[in-house]
Amino acid sequence: MSKQVTVTIDGREIKAREGEKLLWVALENEIYIPNLCAIKEKEHPxxxxxxxxxxxxGRPRPVTACTLPVKEGLSVQTRSPQVDRLVKSAFEMLLSDHRLGCGRCPRRKSCVLLKIAKERGLKMKLSRLSPLEQRLEEIDESAETFVFDRSRCLLCGRCVWICQEVARVGALGFSNRGIERRVSTFQEVGLARSPCTDCGLCVEACPSGALYFKENREEKQKQT
Ligand code: FES
Incomplete structure (x- = not known):
């Protein structure tokens, strides 16, 4: 059993298990830190x-909370001018490759981007970057119960992880690198032609409007 340690987050003393990642310690104690790609069960974030x-x-530069193991006496602030600058840049990078238009998004009530924007006072529009070319043509509606709209994918990897590690289907993976990196099926075939079993776990794991159930969309269309 791991040792209990005391850490300080925003001036609050908190007991945690030594080695646990700071992000989860903060979130479990209702201290919000923006996050997207972190998966608690994943050993290596x-x-x-x-x-x-x-x-x-004691450290000159901010560090990522999802990779920071806690130890006795660790003291962190979730906000600082440097932190805010870095988070703002990372957020804008995400927006630059994300189809905006929240009113028509099936995830508009539970979108992680909207949550981060609200928590950190960020705008849902680009100020310094130009939008990357949109992938509007890349909407895969071939699965029976859900849609994959790549133009809203944030590349967080949650769907890939759950498809591979929880469902153990492996229909989704990452392909390409750098700016071309994307979530796709093997050889980029439509989901209906992949090993996908339509289990829907990837849809539940998706924090944006990239994966959504078809019935939701119909619901949405009735409203607009
Ligand atoms: S949540 Fe820590 S880098 Fe994404």
């Missing part, structure tokens, strides 16, 4: 979205 920066006492 990818640390790719760069939204979860915190300022650690």
């Amino acid at each position: 990818s640390g790719s979205c760069r939204l979860c920066y915190v300022q650690v006492e």
Whole structure:
């Protein structure tokens, strides 16, 4: 059993298990830190979205909370001018490759981007970056119960992880690198031609409007 330690987050002393990642300690104690790519059950966090920066006492630069193991005496601030700048840049990077238009998004009531924007006072529009070319043509409606709209994908990897590690189907994965990185099926066939079993776990794991159940969309269309 791991040792209990005391850490300080925003001046609050909290007991935690040594080695647990700071992000989960904060969230479990109702201290919000923006996050997107973190998956609690994943042993090695990818640390790719760069939204979860915190300022650690004694360290010159912010570090990502999802990769930071807690230890006795650790003291962090969830906000600082440096943290806010980094989070704002990471957020804008995400927006630059995301189809906006929240009114028509099936996830508009539970979208992670809207939550982060609200918590951190960020705008849902680009100020410094230009939007990347949209992937509007890449909407896969071939699965029986859900739609995959890549133009709203944030590349958080939650759907890939759940499809591979929980459902153990492996229909979804990452392909390409850098700016071309995307979630796709093997050889980019439609979901209906992939090993997908329509279990819907990927839809539940998706924090944006990239994966949504067809019945939701119909519901939405009735409203607009
Ligand atoms: S949640 Fe920490 S880098 Fe994405």
